[in-house]
Amino acid sequence: xxxxxxxxxxxxxxRDFVGVDLSEVNLRGIDLRGINLxxxxxRLINLSGANLSGADxxxxxxxxxxLSGINLQQAKLNLAVLNxxxxxxxxxxxxxxxxxxxxxxxxxxxxxxxANLSNANLGGADLREATLRRANLYRCLLNEANLSGAFLTxxxxxxxxxxxANLSRADLSSADLRNSEIRQANLARANLSGANLTGANLxxxxLSGANLxxxxxxxxxLSGANLTGAxxxxxxxxxxxxIHADLTxxxxxxxxxxxxxxxxxxxxxxxxxxxxxxxxxxxxxxxxWID
Numbered sequence: 001x002x003x004x005x006x007x008x009x010x011x012x013x014x015r016d017f018v019g020v021d022l023s024e025v026n027l028r029g030i031d032l033r034g035i036n037l038x039x040x041x042x043r044l045i046n047l048s049g050a051n052l053s054g055a056d057x058x059x060x061x062x063x064x065x066x067l068s069g070i071n072l073q074q075a076k077l078n079l080a081v082l083n084x085x086x087x088x089x090x091x092x093x094x095x096x097x098x099x100x101x102x103x104x105x106x107x108x109x110x111x112x113x114x115a116n117l118s119n120a121n122l123g124g125a126d127l128r129e130a131t132l133r134r135a136n137l138y139r140c141l142l143n144e145a146n147l148s149g150a151f152l153t154x155x156x157x158x159x160x161x162x163x164x165a166n167l168s169r170a171d172l173s174s175a176d177l178r179n180s181e182i183r184q185a186n187l188a189r190a191n192l193s194g195a196n197l198t199g200a201n202l203x204x205x206x207l208s209g210a211n212l213x214x215x216x217x218x219x220x221x222l223s224g225a226n227l228t229g230a231x232x233x234x235x236x237x238x239x240x241x242x243i244h245a246d247l248t249x250x251x252x253x254x255x256x257x258x259x260x261x262x263x264x265x266x267x268x269x270x271x272x273x274x275x276x277x278x279x280x281x282x283x284x285x286x287x288x289w290i291d
Contacts, residue, residue, distance in 0.1 A: 003027060010035065
């Protein structure tokens with residue numbers, strides 16, 4: 001099927017194009033709102049600037065597709081394959097991308113507010129400055145993804161995998177990161193205020209200068225993590241593992257840390273006020289001075 005076929009049939013009111021092959025077709029800027037392309041083959045297609053809001057693209061093949069600036073608001077993309085696709089500045093608000101594969105895709109500055117990305121694979125994807133406010137990323141794979149400067153306010157990242165991801169300067173305020181895997185990740189200067197990190201694995205991650213005020217880090221694992229200059233005021237650190245963590249000049253104003261393990265940790269220049277001195281494990285603690 002070529003461009004003329006699909007545009008003429010769509011103009012006649014046809015919306016069902018299930019399983020069609022439109023590989024390498026140029027449909028740049030086209031209006032195909034509500035079209036049904038379920039199971040279609042759209043590899044290398046050019047849909048930049050097109051309007052496919054409300055479309056059904058579930059189980060479609062969109063590898064290496066050009067989709068910059070596309071409108072896919074409320075579209076169905078569950079189980080779709082978009083590996084190495086270009087989705088720069090795409091509108092994916094409230095889209096269903098559950099189980100989709102977006103490995104190494106470019107999703108820079110795209111809007112995925114309230115989108116469903118549960119069980120999706122975004123390994124190595126570029127999501128710099130993308131908006132994912134209140135998005136559902138439950139059990140999403142984001143290993144080695146670039147989320148620098150991304151907006152993830154109130155996002156659901158329960159049991160997500162963010163190992164070696166770049167989350168520097170990302171806004172994760174009030175996000176749900178319970179039992180997530182965030183090992184060796186870059187969270188420098190990230191905003192995690194009010195985030196729920198209960199049971200999260202943050203071993204060897206960089207949280208230098210991060211805002212963790214009011215965050216829940218109970219039972220979290222931060223062994224070897226870099227928390228220099230981090231603000232943990234009013235945070236819940238009960239039973240948190242901070243073995244060999246670097247807490248130089250971190251703030252712990254009114255923090256709770258009963259049962260925390262500070263074995264071998266560095267606390268030089270930390271600010272402590274209103275915190276318990278009891279119920280801590282402090283063997284081998286490195287602390288020359290405290291404010």
